Amino acid sequence: MKIVGVCACTVGIAHTYIAQEKLEKAAKKLGYEIHLETQGTIGTENALTQEEIDSADISILAIDVKIKGMERFDNITKITVPTDIAIKSPTKLIEKAVEVAKSRSKGIKA
Template sequence: MKIVGVCACTVGIAHTYIAQEKLEKAAEKAGYDIHLETQGTIGTQNELTPEDIADADIAILAIDVKIKGMERFDKITKMTVPTDIAIKSPNKLMEKAAQVIKQRQNA
């Protein structure tokens, strides 16, 4: 499974990058390919390209604030969760993403 996403918290410091790290480790553990963009106080890093998004199975948006470029995800299945969910339960989030994709494929 190929995942893209954005992490962004209200302050744009700690939770943004902790969520990114937790999601990347959980995806790696599950054998998934993941590319996460961060939108923090130092700006956008690891920016997703239109091709990254088009090639993905799902987008995980671990966000506590409005993000720049939300419309990029209009044509992809997405899950939006607060950063604390990504931090506290990243493995369960990966399981849920897999379930959502499976349901979409069976629809």
């Protein structure tokens, strides 16, 4: 399972990077590949390529603000949540994303 996503909070400092770290640790623990872009006060870091997005099974957008390049995710199943959800329940969020991705690949609406 390949997951991509973006983390961005209102201030663009703490919650952005905490959400990224928690999601990366949860995905690793569950055995999934994850690539996360951050959009914060210092700009975009770890920018996702369109190829990475297109080859992913699902996208998690842990965002509290509008992000740059949202249209890049138009053709991929995505889950959008506040950064608080990614911080407080990263494992449950990853598990839900995997469940949604698997049901979509089988043609079942989640």
